[in-house]
Amino acid sequence: MPDGIYERDVLSWSQHQADLLRRLARGERVNDVDWEHVVEEIEDVGLSELHSVESYFDLMLVHLLKLHGWPNSQSVQHWRMELGSFQKNAARRFTPSMRQRIDLTKLYRDALEQLDGVYCDSLAPRPWPIECPFALDDLLTKPRAVLEGLLNTPLPPA
Template structure:
């Protein structure tokens, strides 16, 4: 493997490593596999997928809080459509092993912070009323019913 290729051109490095691993898989002896970085990149793929699911769940909660805090906003229809899209994307990407890694309380706290950054006086519940399963299965109205009416 060319020295420093991983740092200079990760795409070229990944293509070279994939080729080496395929050759190794076919029984050929190869010596250039960059095992440390290959292992790190494989792990990063999984973490990237986890972060993607967490992002969709966070966005769902932000939009649910917006609907709750500003129920008369002209953006409500748009927010509802986005909640459905975020739910579908999260369901498609969620792998069984991710469930125990998702910290829904932290994601909810982040959503509250995002709402309060735009409106420090926004009245949002301090405690997370959602579970991962509810966010993935319940429709928007059912999820909104878990939030107390904003006053």
Template sequence: MPDGLYETDIVAWSRHQADLLRRLARGERVNDLDWDHVVREIEDVGLSELNAVRSYLRLMLVHLLKLQGWPDSPAASHWRQEVISFQSDAQQRFAPSMQQSIDLAALYGRALKQCAGARIDGLPGAQQPAICPVSLDDLLNADQEALERSFAKPD
């Protein structure tokens, strides 16, 4: 394999490295494994999955904040469906080892910032909860209605 393949064609590089690893696993001698990049790519796979889950959770929070801030918006039905979709995607990719790397307060802060000052349907939103009213477990497992109720202002 030519030098620099990692930088020019990551797909060809990964196929070649996978072939070399399979050969190594069978007990063959291989000399041109790109160990530094193989290790980096393995680490990046985990980080990519973690970032995907974080993104789905943040998007859920943004849509829950929109539902709380503009409950009568014509877009509310769409936001509800988005919460369900993002939750499904997060559930599919979530692994228990990710829990310690998910800072829900930081994700909520980013979601609040994204909604801050927004005007939807020409209206400012209702005041948002200062602290995230749900847990990570809630975001991953509660149904959409229960999540929405958690964001509702107490009477």
């Protein structure tokens, strides 16, 4: 393949590399495998999946905070519907190795930051818990009503 094809046409590059790797797996001798970029792309696939799940958790946390902050908003049902969708997508894409890589405390702080200074229906939100009241398994498996309830439960003293 011509030099620089990875930068110019990653689709063509990936198809060519996949062909080379299949031939290599069949025992053929091939010399054109772009190992540096193949390794990089394999790593990127895993990171992309991790970031996808983190994004769903971020959306879940923002929606849970909205539900808590503005419980009488006309948008409540919409937020609840989206929350369910985000939870299903997160659970579908979550893998056990992600558990050690997801920083739920940081994601919660980020969600609080996204809503900082936001008003809904011209109202300031009810106060949110400063610390994340959720565990990873809560977000993956608990029903929406339970998750909403966790935001209303006072945290035990530290």
